[in-house]
Amino acid sequence: MRILSFYPIKTFKLILEFENKEYRIVDMKKFLQNEQGVMQDICNDINVFMSAELDDVVGTIRFKNDVDFDNTALYEAGQDLEKIVVKANRSYPVARKITRLPDNFRSKISKENERLLELLSKRY
Template identity: 45%
Template sequence: MKITSVYPTRTFKLILEFDMREYRMLNIKKFLKSDTGLLAEIRDDLDVFMSVKIDEVAGTVCWENGVDFDPDILYQESKDVDSIMDAI
């Protein structure tokens, strides 16, 4: 499983497109609870958060400071965008 596109929001959510053409939304704040270090850097600086990009080799999201996450975990912890839209 790989992530092929990522769209960050200003509310620390990521819209992720997976290689099976499924879009999912993830509130990344649950992964950024560390008080210090690289995770706190992403949590505390919107510009750093918004710099998220795709690591083409690993098929996941990453930041300039070297943080990345397992795409399987991101899939499991995210919600299907269609189901979110249906609930509105």
């Protein structure tokens, strides 16, 4: 499955768009945790990581140190971004509709405060 586009995040994560229109996020630090050498450079050096480019020929990600990855491996290592967003939205309460009060609305406290200010201004 080809990668159509991607977005690197400075926390060593890639958001990938695959040809099935699915977006997946891959944590490269976890993906490469057991690797060494030039593979490890990708998740240890932000400049190498941010050098990622889309290889249009094979539809994968290639880094400036000539490392690229199998699309299927990236797909399987990634988490479905839509599921993450849906799960995150469930943890927040649903927004309530707040109706705006008329501009000339004065609460009981506001009326009392106005009356007190008026009395104070007359005394002093």
